[in-house]
Amino acid sequence: MTTAAPAAVTAPVPREDPPRRRRVSRDSLAAWGLLSPNLLVFGVFLFLPLLATVWLSFYSSSGFGPREFVGTDNYTELFGDATFWRATANTFLYALLTVPVSLVIGLGIALAMNKPLRGRGVLRAIYYVPYVISGVVIAVAGRWIFNENVGVINRLLRSVGLDGVPWQSDAVGAMGSLVLISIWTKIGFVMVVYLAGLQSIPREYLEAAQTDGAGRWQRLRYVVVPLLKPTTIFLVVLGVIESFQVFDIVYVLTGGGPGNATEMLVTYAYAEGFDARRQGYAATIGVVTYLFIAVLTALWYRRQRAQEADL
């Protein structure tokens, strides 16, 4: 890395140059060699299908028989498709609800956990456990716990004299259960990443702020949160990407229902591609989803960079 540059600069005799270049090229040969299994898998099983998806979005295909070139018909249809817009709105809403809430709660837990405490390891593990459980397990358990009639949550609510919430038959209730369950699964990961971030904050900064008379809240607001900004950026980007790719939980928990109240872009693409067997149209949804993710990620990075330039 940086050591290579000084070596080249200080090299006193020009004669040293050719053998050095040879070593570099042998190194780059080794680099490509060591990378090749990865590049092969990425190329064949990800980039090729991605290109094929773009290509397929201009065709009509059921997977059987010939495919037919339809130009931009799929895209035209997509813009007039109410289900697509509903899925888009749902996906944005899901990201807007799950990402900030899980970040705030996860940061709170990380802050509380960042000091010596008996049983800290056990607590940390408990908060993290939901993150390692599969989406399918979470969804089948969620269907049982949020069951409108016999689920434990509604039975608890009724036992204290409240009405049960229509978690399954109502659009808002279904989205609510999905969001609550998702936050439950995400908190642990956010906490671990923030804990790692907190450990990198030099103690002297906090002590200096304290000497200047900053209270607990002010230290958090003006020292800790700004210093955690790179962590936050990372978590937001990852959270948004994850939200736009949410599939297993939705597919098993609500199946996109009731109606299409919890249909997401990816579940809609899957339903069109593998259930309705409209592969060209599914590919179109996929291309647009990919563009959403790419644009959002780029916008977020640019905003952060602009803010840093202001400072």
Added chain:
Amino acid sequence: MTALDRPAVRTGSRARRTAPPARGGAGWASWRAVALVVGALVMLFPLYWMVVTAFSDQGALTSGPLRFFPENPTLDGFRRAFTLLPFGQFFLNSTAIALVAMALSVTLNLLAGYVLAKYRFRGQQVVFIMIVSTLMIPVQVVMVPQFQLVAGLGWINSYWAVIIPRAAEAFGIFLCRQFMLGIPDEVLEAARLDGAGHLRIFWSVVLPMSRPLIAVLVILTFMYRWNEFAWPLIVLNDQQLFTVPIGLSFLQGEYGTDYPALMGMALLSTLPVLVVFALFQRQFVEGVARSGLR
């Protein structure tokens, strides 16, 4: 931290003994502990309820008063699950797939991370950006062409269809690169001067220095592969080859509401991930921290 909160009292033990402000810190600390414990109970409740359900009698769950522990604990739910679907087979299948896929992915991750962190070559930045950008590709979205590709290779109903397309893993490579940037070049240079080759340096120098990283990778990849649902569902049609998550979704779909059986299997299917997590969790936070995941 309570001592830090009150720098004034650090002047002497006498002052500290008489200083009332310490009580404020102690109060804060205990609130913190109470809040964390209450939060932990909320986090655990769904799992606890799964346990209660799994050991309960189907009828007692849906009628009568709400009970927070099974009145007559029974293993019938587990037994029924194993007779409804061949879950023993599913567990074997999932184990084989997850272990092979994990070994393969972790090896490839480490190699790529090492090269991207410690080699200099033309196109390096481009390769790294392209790899990281694959994180943005929703896997379900490219599944149609992926499926056609795998079908063309004749891999449908084979474990390779599940394992190979997921063998290269951008997030793991990203973690490896960030972690390995922290390995000093001097160490590698010294090994090189001793005559060690590329793979030799990787094996005897880089890997021993990457143990927390490997712990993170093992947890994450085992978890991803064990939990994966949509892709195996598409490429495995033969029930004998099903993985546990597919079995769970079928158990829910086809057999209505046998909740004890469903929750019993859901819990059993979570155990292996919990065991792997428990074994490696000590190194986990360190690994995350040193991967620059922040």
